[in-house]
Structure formats: structure tokens, C-alpha cells
Amino acid sequence: IKYVYDFSEGSSDMKALLGGKGANLAQMVKEGLAVPPGFTVTTEACLRYLEEGREFVQSLWIDVETALERLESQTGRTFGSGPEPLLVSVRSGAPISMPGMMDTILNLGLNDDTRSALAEMVGDDRFAWDSYRRFIQMFGNVVKGVPSERFESILEEVRRNKGVALDHQLDAEALASLVKRYLSLYEEVTGETFPSDPWIQLREAVEAVFDSWNTARAKTYRKIHGIDDSMGTAVNVVAMVYGNLGGDSGTGVCFSRNPADGEKKLYGEFLVNAQGEDVVAGIRTPQPIGELTRVMPEIFEELKATADRLERRFKDMQDIEFTVERGKLYILQTRTGKRSAEAAVRIAVEMEKEGLIDRNEALGRISPEQVERLLHSQIDPNCVPDVISRGLPASPGAAVGRIVFDPDEAVAMAEKGESVVLVRPETTPDDIHGLYAAKGILTSRGGMTSHAAVVARGLGKPCVSGAEDVSIDLEGGRLLTEDREFVKGDFITVDGSTGRVIAGEVPLSLPSISDELNTVLDWADEAADLQVWANGDTPEDAKRARSFGAKGIGLCRTEHMFMAEDRFPVMQRMVVAESLEERQEALDDLRAMQVEDFVGIFREMDGLPVIVRLLDPPLHEFLPKIPELDKRIVEADSAGYDTSKLRKMKSRAESLREVNPMLGFRGCRLGIVYPEIYGMQIRAIFDAMSSLPDVNLKVEIMMPLVQTKGEMALLREMVDSIASEYPQASLSYLVGTMIELPRAALRAAELAEDAEFFSFGTNDLTQTCLGLSRDDVESKFMKEYVDKGIFPISPFHVLDRDGVGELMAIAFERGRKARPDISIGICGEHGGDPKSVAFCHSLGLNYVSCSPFRVPVARMAAGWAAL
Ligand code: ADP
Ligand code: MG
Ligand code: MG
Known part of the structure; x- marks a missing residue:
């Protein structure tokens, strides 16, 4: 097997073998660009080394030696001796780029002799010392684990003694003394003398780069980004070129x-x-x-x-x-290049326009997750922020959180549910876990391409970098501006879109959708097989849904309309009513209110379908809890008020009490036992429709928690007979059902005889299929289950394809067979989750319906699913 490739032998499609860096260097050589010559030791060699150890490198060494000979003849320099010494860099390069996570050593090949030769070769003694001290530091750190801080503190001392602020202001003499001290530090820490033999340097460097595949930070990075642990890294050995040769370098x-x-x-x-x-x-x-x-x-x-x-x-x-x-x-x-979600969208759209890539390619470059990030917060344009500093807008979006200076602490606080902003002079690859845990990042040094900036953009975290007028006192746990002081735990806001650093908690608002994002989402709609609808209960929801591109309302939960302050008491009157007349009176009042709601929504959705679901929750949800009622009765009593109403409410609440309300007297069961309730709702829908002659209405009435043909037939009959009370208007409507119980899924064929559409209510269907109560399970044992690998992720977040998904497939098939034109969609939370959307696409659903804010994400997911 060939383990060593010259750059001239590789190409950019050999990334798995040569790593991303090596493959692209090879490609650039092919293109005739000025790349210093070099060669790559493959990822396969790395994997074998990690398995077999140093003997393997021994067996490979002859190939490295001959490759280096070729490098000598290409450069006209010699490795390990003058007059023109060849220095190389030894650079890691994994198949998937992990910026800054792995190690690189520059200026390898230097020792006391080659240093002098180098000085003479370029006619610059200072430069040669500068290169040497860099090499000792990098080699010491990467190969032998000598802490960088030890080198840095010596460097700082020398700078201080010389009275200069920056490294490049140190003269040759100072650098020479620095090298001496570095060499003895190296000896002190490692117990060995610094290897002067360049071949030993090279060998140890190559092994160290291989080893760097398994550093803690590299592993964390791979975990966060879902990168395969088994790829290994290649090593590139590249002839040095020198940027530290003075003002023209x-x-x-x-x-x-x-x-x-x-x-x-x-x-x-x-x-x-x-x-x-x-x-x-x-x-x-x-x-x-x-x-x-x-x-x-x-x-x-x-x-x-x-x-x-x-x-x-x-x-x-x-x-x-x-x-x-x-x-x-x-x-x-x-x-x-890694990029923010904003940039990803703009670049994809412009490259498509430039003809560089086609539309599907452009679409494929923006993930649903990136669309999600774009909908993250920005600073509310109506507020006047207390700006304490400005840095570079390194990664867009705004984040609010408590100041934390230490990455470990950021993780600990985030685990407790705190929002934190990680504040550092600069970040290093070892801080990656803290960057991941933080909501936002602020650094006082560094530029747009510094570590913090690059990583933040990759993670989609707001970041302000290089805010030079704040100083950070890590030891004292303080952030200082000219006239202000903030301590650990204080709230701060970073605006990574403008570079502003703001004191305190600033209100955030949702961004609008940019023209470019709209373009991309339109492409996604074109590509997609299924539509995206929204769940919405109010005219405002409907309006927002439409503006985000929803093609219908897939779930209008009528009970939410009763939660409003002015309606709650009327609803309670209805629930507490002892006689039909009493109940009817309350219902008449509610009807007027419902009509108003429906009119608003239907008008907003002119021309698009609206699915109205009739009352679903158990009635006790509209009454106060019993202990609360007891308390109120006592209070009213001692104040001398009449408590009969409260007592009546309490006895009703007691009679409605159920051990397991989720499986109880709710959904269509209410409508069947109290037909006057559903009757009111159906009439309100038809009233609203009749009052909107100019609106293009597409109203669908949906029954919750149906599972037998008997229920469906009775409810259908109820709607049709009420419709016949409206002879004047030509009411056109559909009647359908949710599929949210396993039995309903299995009996889909006979339900489809009366139902003209299905909508999978995957929240309840997941609960009832798995026998898990969503509200309890998340807080109790789900985390444990996920940690143990029993579930890959909570089935309430990503649809359980194997179980719930199979029920859906059965219902889909049986329903379509019984009624070929039946429209089938999904309205559970899963409708906005990209993986679940992909599954719905594969089933062949007509639409997914999700919360209005998730509509853009779902549109993208639907487009992706079809690519
Ligand atoms: P990383 O993967 O962390 O970016 P690199 O291997 O790209 O590490 O090396 C980091 C930097 O070191 C490069 O961007 C370049 O500036 C410098 N470098 C690497 N090899 C050479 C070389 N042969 N000559 C000059 N500079 C080099
Ligand atoms: Mg690099
Ligand atoms: Mg339900």
C-alpha cells in the first residue's frame, strides 16, 4: 500500500485518503498555483499507527525519506544542514475540516547549526532566532505537552525586560536569549535535551500529529459536529516559506x-x-x-x-x-469556508445567479437547521440599548446571558438552565465545550477569522470579537470598560450582527425573512412534494403563518379561543351548567365569540384551507383546581360573601375528576355526550362562513380522538344535518378526523368512509402508541433512556418511525385505499422537525402542519426531502 503521496500525485477528490488540506493542496499544485512543495502521509497510515504503534511508522519511514529527498531536490535545499537548510512544516489534515482542533508544527529542521545557516542564507539573524524560538515552542507543546503558558510567560518576561509590547519588536539578541531559556524549559519539563537531529524531530512530529486525532478537544469537536471518529488524520510535510522576513513579508x-x-x-x-x-x-x-x-x-x-x-x-x-x-x-x-446561516443563504442565491451552481445544488447548501438559526433573535429595534463597547460583528444574531469567564463554568451553568455569555480575552480550541454551552461569545482580542469567530459561526452562536476597549480580568472575574465594571453573573447582551456589546438584558425580537431567504424557500416549495401548513388559533397566527409561507391552517384549536380572559367565565358557566337550558344559554354567548374568531381567521386565509378542530380537552381544564377552590371558598366565607357558586363549581370539578384525563372524557367523546357543545361550534363555523360571501372559503371540520366508525358516522351526520339548516348559503366544507389513537390508525379504512381527510395528531399518537405520558415522561426517565441508547432521542422531538411511523403507514395505506382522494397530513409538533418532515415526505403525506415560526424550517426540510 502506498502511504506517502507527493502533492503532484493527489487531487481534491482524494480527501478521505489525503485529508482535506492535503487533497486541496495537491489540487492547487495541479492548477499551477504557487504552493510550496510537499507531500502527504495518508489517513490510512494514521489509523494503522493508532492501532499498531510506533513500529508501523518505522516500516513507513523509508517512503518518508525518499519523499523528503524529492523535496530537497525540488527546493534545492538540504534537510538538516547548510548552506541552505530545508525547513518544513508538519501539518495535520483530517478528511473533514476541524479548524484549529489539531496540531501543526512550523520550522521543523532547526538546530543550532541549521539556525546559523538559515541566518546566513537569508541574511537576517533576527529572523532565524525568531523561527527557532517558534519551533521550540510548537514542538515542545505539540510533541511533548509542555504547556504553552510556560513558554508565553518567559516570552512576556523578555518583552518586559526589553520594554517592548510586541514580539516582533524583539531584537536578535533578545530572541537568542529567549531560545536559550526555551531550551532549558524544555529540558526541565521533559527531562530530555531538545532533539537536534531533524530526522528525530520529524518522526516525533509525525507521530504527535497522528496522536492529535485523539485529543479531548478534537473528540469534543467531532461529537458536536457529528463527525466520524474513525477517519484519522493525514500529515502534510510542506517546505517552509517565511512570512516573518520583514516588512515585505x-x-x-x-x-x-x-x-x-x-x-x-x-x-x-x-x-x-x-x-x-x-x-x-x-x-x-x-x-x-x-x-x-x-x-x-x-x-x-x-x-x-x-x-x-x-x-x-x-x-x-x-x-x-x-x-x-x-x-x-x-x-x-x-x-x-465555514459561514453563518445568513451568509450561506446569500452565497447560495448569488452563486446560482452567477451560474456557478444550479438551483438544486444551491438549495442543498442550506440546511433546515440553518434556516432555523436565521429565525433566531435579534435586538428589538424599538429598544434603546446601553452600548458599552463595540467589537467586530463576528457571528450574527443576538444573545443575552450572564457573564462567565471560564468555559467549564459555562458548561456547568448551562446545565442548570442558565443562559450564559462566555467572555474571554481570546478563545483557544481547548475552550470548545464552553463555546458550545454559551448562548453568545465576547472576546476582547482577535479578528473576524480568530478562533472564537470561526467556531461561533460554525455553531450559529452570536459572537462579538476584538472588542478592544473592554479589558478582561480573568483572575478577578471582572469585565471592565473605561468607566464601568461588570462581574461574573451580571447580564450582558452581545449583538453579533453589529458588533455591539450591551449592558443588561435587552429584549429580543424575531427577524423578518430576507429577500434571499424567501427566494430559497420558494425554491424549496417548488422542489417539495408536500406542502407546509401551520397550526394557528387566532387571526394573528394566521397572518404570521401566511407571511412565513404556510399554504393552509392544519390545526385551529378552538379551545384556545376559550382561554381568553373575557371568555373564560362564560366557558366556566357552560361547564358548570346543571341543566341543558343553562348550558345552552352559556353556549349561545360562546357562539357569538367563536363566530368572531372564525371570521377573522377565514378572512386572513382567503383562498387557503383552514382545518378547524372541535373541542378537545377534558372540561375540568376550564375549572380551577380543587384545592384552589377550597381556598377561595374559605376566603369568600370569611369575607361574608355567598359561596354557593363556588361550591357548585367545586362539586362539578369533583364530578369531572379523572385519574387519567389524557385517556378520559375528552375529544369527540365530549361532542357525542354533549351534542349541544359541538353543535354550537359547528354553527359558529357556518355562521362565519355565511357572513363572508366575498371570501374564497376552504373550511374543513376535524374531529379529535375518534377511533370507531360509530363515532365518525355520528359526527359526520351531526355536521351535515346542521349544514342543512343553512339552505341559503352554498356551504362547501369537508369533514375529517384526527388519527391519534392506535385503533384509529388500524381502522382507517372504515373511518375513511365518513372522513374526507385525515390528520395525524402525533403528540397523542406517540403517547398512546408508546404508552408514555409526554408531560410526565420528559422530566422523569426519558433522559436516562436516551443516555442508555434505548431511544436515540425523545420520540416527542423526533417521530418514532419504527413504531408510530408504522401506524401512520398503515393508516395512510388503508385510508387511501378506501378513499383514493383522501387528503392526509400531520399536525403534531413533529410537523416542524426536519427529520420527521423527511419521514412524512417518504410516506407521501399531502402536508405537514407546524407552529407558524417553524414554517420556514419545515419548508426547507420539505424541499430537502425531495432533493
Ligand atoms: P490549521 O489546520 O490549524 O490551520 P495549518 O497546517 O494550516 O494548521 O497551519 C497553520 C498555519 O501555519 C498556516 O495557515 C500557515 O500560516 C502556517 N504554515 C503552515 N505550513 C507552512 C509552511 N510550509 N510555510 C509557511 N507557513 C506555514
Ligand atoms: Mg490551516
Ligand atoms: Mg390530540
Whole structure:
């Protein structure tokens, strides 16, 4: 088996073997771009090493040696000796990019001799010392686990002694003394002398990069992003080019389009006279890429042209790492850029317009989850926020939470249900769990491409980075601005769309849907086989649903109309009534109110279907709890009021009490025992319809909790006979049923004889199929079940395909057979969950109905399901 590939031998479709970095470097070599020469040790080698250990690397070494010889002849330099020493970087590169999670070592090949040779070769002693100290630090940290802080604190001391603020202001002499101290730190911590043999350096570095596949942070990252643990990482050995050779050198990172908002414009950062991680580490705040036009205008143009070319080649937005060595541009990496949901939408739409990708491709690039993120909060435009600082708008959206400085603490507080904002000078890959737990992120240093920014965009978390006028006192647990002080636990708001940092809790509001998102959602509708409807109980819901693109109301819960303050007492009168006359009186009052509601909704939904479900919950839900009634009776009594009404209510509540109301006197059972209740509701629907001659009405009346043919036939007859009381208007309506009991699903054929449509009520169907009470189960044992792997996820969040899904399939098939044109949809919470929507698509449902706010997500999911 071949374990080592020169860049000239690979291509971008070999990512599984060469890793993303290696495969794309190879592709760029193919395209004739300026990439320093190098080779890749494959992911297969990594996996074998992780299994078999160091002996395996021994067996592979001869291939590495010959590859390095080729590198020597390509560069005209020699590994391990002068006059022109070859230095290399040893870089990790997994098949799926995990930015910053794994390790890289630069300037490998340096020792005291090659350092002198390097100094002479480039005529810059300071540079050679700078490269050497970087190498010792990276090697010590990555290979031997010497804590970076130990190196950093020595560095800081040397800076302080020299009275300079920044590393690149240190002169050769200072750097030389730094190297000495680094070497003895290395000895002190590891108990070994620093390896001067470049071959040993290389060998240990390669093994360390392989090992970095299994660091805690890499594992956490993979878990969060659902990346397979068994892929391994490749190792790239690349000839060094030097960005730290003075004012005409530098290094940077850029995106071919803005990863925060998607604008088509080179976007990124660079640092003059710097190397490698300096830009992303957030130690020095880098300059925006636009300033390259001033500092190195030709390089800017070349970079722009290269970015364009790479975009056309890879047909997606690129994240490019580059280095300039004495006026020559080298490309060190390119990959598909991570982006915010906003940017994903804009880029997909514009690339489709540019003809770079087709419509389905564009659609496929925006996940339902990203659409969900876009509907996350922004700062209420009506409020006047108390802005304490401004940083870079690194990842859009707004987040409110308590200030936390420590990632572990962020996790602990989040587990307790607190919203937290993680505040750090900068973040490192080791903070990933804290970033994940936080609602938002604030850093005082770093740029748009610093670690915090990149990770936040990937996670869809609002982030403000580089807010330089706040200072963060980690030890004291304080965040300071010029004139204010905030401590751990104080509320703060970050606005990642504008870069504002705001004191306290600011009200958030839902964003409107952008034109680009509307375009994409229209594409999704076109692609989809099923429609998306919404659940809505009020004219406002209906209006919102329509504006989010719902094609109907799949569930209008009439009981919600009785919950309003002015109606509740009337409803209670109805429930407590002892005689039919008394009940009828209350019902007459309710009827007028219901008519009003229906008129509003029907008008909003002009031309689109509205499914009205008749009363579902048990009547006791409309009465106060018995202990509450007891309390009120005592109070009324001692105040000398008449308590007879309260007593009557109490005795009614007692008579309605059930051990298990979910399985009790509710749903159509109410309508059958008290036909006057359903009769009132049906009349209210027809009254409303009759009063709207100019509206294109598509009203469907739905019966809850039906399970026998007898129920369905009786209810259908009830509707039809009431309809005949309205001879003047030509009432056109449908009558149908929910399918929310297992028996109903099984007997779908005979229900379909009277029902003209079905709607799966998967909340109740899940409860009754699994014998689980949703309201109790979530708090009691579901977490345990999920942790033990018995359920992959709560069946109330994602539809249980194997059980509930099979019942649905049976009902679907039997219902369609009995009535071929029967319309079948779903109106449970699952209607807004992308995985469940995909299942509904595969069943062949006509529509899913979900909460208005989830309509865009469901539209996307429906489009995706059909791709
Ligand atoms: P990561 O995967 O963390 O981005 P990389 O392997 O891309 O790690 O290395 C990080 C940075 O180190 C690069 O962006 C580049 O600036 C620098 N670097 C890596 N290899 C070389 C090289 N051969 N010459 C100069 N700089 C390099
Ligand atoms: Mg990189
Ligand atoms: Mg139900």
C-alpha cells in the first residue's frame, strides 16, 4: 500500500485518503498555483499507527525519506544542514475540516547549526532566532505537552525586560536569549535535551500529529459536529516559506466572500512580518485584508484573482491561508469556508445567479437547521440599548446571558438552565465545550477569522470579537470598560450582527425573512412534494403563518379561543351548567365569540384551507383546581360573601375528576355526550362562513380522538344535518378526523368512509402508541433512556418511525385505499422537525402542519426531502 503521496500525485477528490488540506493542496499544485512543495502521509497510515504503534511508522519511514529527498531536490535545499537548510512544516489534515482542533508544527529542521545557516542564507539573524524560538515552542507543546503558558510567560518576561509590547519588536539578541531559556524549559519539563537531529524531530512530529486525532478537544469537536471518529488524520510535510522576513513579508487568512453576511468581497485579515498562527491566535489583532491594497497592492490583486479562481474551481466560497515571502505570494491552504446561516443563504442565491451552481445544488447548501438559526433573535429595534463597547460583528444574531469567564463554568451553568455569555480575552480550541454551552461569545482580542469567530459561526452562536476597549480580568472575574465594571453573573447582551456589546438584558425580537431567504424557500416549495401548513388559533397566527409561507391552517384549536380572559367565565358557566337550558344559554354567548374568531381567521386565509378542530380537552381544564377552590371558598366565607357558586363549581370539578384525563372524557367523546357543545361550534363555523360571501372559503371540520366508525358516522351526520339548516348559503366544507389513537390508525379504512381527510395528531399518537405520558415522561426517565441508547432521542422531538411511523403507514395505506382522494397530513409538533418532515415526505403525506415560526424550517426540510 502506498502511504506517502507527493502533492503532484493527489487531487481534491482524494480527501478521505489525503485529508482535506492535503487533497486541496495537491489540487492547487495541479492548477499551477504557487504552493510550496510537499507531500502527504495518508489517513490510512494514521489509523494503522493508532492501532499498531510506533513500529508501523518505522516500516513507513523509508517512503518518508525518499519523499523528503524529492523535496530537497525540488527546493534545492538540504534537510538538516547548510548552506541552505530545508525547513518544513508538519501539518495535520483530517478528511473533514476541524479548524484549529489539531496540531501543526512550523520550522521543523532547526538546530543550532541549521539556525546559523538559515541566518546566513537569508541574511537576517533576527529572523532565524525568531523561527527557532517558534519551533521550540510548537514542538515542545505539540510533541511533548509542555504547556504553552510556560513558554508565553518567559516570552512576556523578555518583552518586559526589553520594554517592548510586541514580539516582533524583539531584537536578535533578545530572541537568542529567549531560545536559550526555551531550551532549558524544555529540558526541565521533559527531562530530555531538545532533539537536534531533524530526522528525530520529524518522526516525533509525525507521530504527535497522528496522536492529535485523539485529543479531548478534537473528540469534543467531532461529537458536536457529528463527525466520524474513525477517519484519522493525514500529515502534510510542506517546505517552509517565511512570512516573518520583514516588512515585505507577512501572513494572512481570507475568505472569497464575507463569511458573516455573504457579501461577494475578499474578506479576511493579515499581519506584516508574522508567521503561521499569529493571525488566528488572536494575540496581535490583525489588519483587515482591505489594507493590503495600501501595504502590498500587487499581492492584493493576485490574491483576489486566486480567490476567484479557487471559487470557480471548487464552486463554493473558499477559506484561504496565505503567506507572503519577500513580495511573493504563496497559498498554503484552501477549503470550503465555514459561514453563518445568513451568509450561506446569500452565497447560495448569488452563486446560482452567477451560474456557478444550479438551483438544486444551491438549495442543498442550506440546511433546515440553518434556516432555523436565521429565525433566531435579534435586538428589538424599538429598544434603546446601553452600548458599552463595540467589537467586530463576528457571528450574527443576538444573545443575552450572564457573564462567565471560564468555559467549564459555562458548561456547568448551562446545565442548570442558565443562559450564559462566555467572555474571554481570546478563545483557544481547548475552550470548545464552553463555546458550545454559551448562548453568545465576547472576546476582547482577535479578528473576524480568530478562533472564537470561526467556531461561533460554525455553531450559529452570536459572537462579538476584538472588542478592544473592554479589558478582561480573568483572575478577578471582572469585565471592565473605561468607566464601568461588570462581574461574573451580571447580564450582558452581545449583538453579533453589529458588533455591539450591551449592558443588561435587552429584549429580543424575531427577524423578518430576507429577500434571499424567501427566494430559497420558494425554491424549496417548488422542489417539495408536500406542502407546509401551520397550526394557528387566532387571526394573528394566521397572518404570521401566511407571511412565513404556510399554504393552509392544519390545526385551529378552538379551545384556545376559550382561554381568553373575557371568555373564560362564560366557558366556566357552560361547564358548570346543571341543566341543558343553562348550558345552552352559556353556549349561545360562546357562539357569538367563536363566530368572531372564525371570521377573522377565514378572512386572513382567503383562498387557503383552514382545518378547524372541535373541542378537545377534558372540561375540568376550564375549572380551577380543587384545592384552589377550597381556598377561595374559605376566603369568600370569611369575607361574608355567598359561596354557593363556588361550591357548585367545586362539586362539578369533583364530578369531572379523572385519574387519567389524557385517556378520559375528552375529544369527540365530549361532542357525542354533549351534542349541544359541538353543535354550537359547528354553527359558529357556518355562521362565519355565511357572513363572508366575498371570501374564497376552504373550511374543513376535524374531529379529535375518534377511533370507531360509530363515532365518525355520528359526527359526520351531526355536521351535515346542521349544514342543512343553512339552505341559503352554498356551504362547501369537508369533514375529517384526527388519527391519534392506535385503533384509529388500524381502522382507517372504515373511518375513511365518513372522513374526507385525515390528520395525524402525533403528540397523542406517540403517547398512546408508546404508552408514555409526554408531560410526565420528559422530566422523569426519558433522559436516562436516551443516555442508555434505548431511544436515540425523545420520540416527542423526533417521530418514532419504527413504531408510530408504522401506524401512520398503515393508516395512510388503508385510508387511501378506501378513499383514493383522501387528503392526509400531520399536525403534531413533529410537523416542524426536519427529520420527521423527511419521514412524512417518504410516506407521501399531502402536508405537514407546524407552529407558524417553524414554517420556514419545515419548508426547507420539505424541499430537502425531495432533493
Ligand atoms: P490549521 O489546520 O490549524 O490551520 P495549518 O497546517 O494550516 O494548521 O497551519 C497553520 C498555519 O501555519 C498556516 O495557515 C500557515 O500560516 C502556517 N504554515 C503552515 N505550513 C507552512 C509552511 N510550509 N510555510 C509557511 N507557513 C506555514
Ligand atoms: Mg490551516
Ligand atoms: Mg390530540
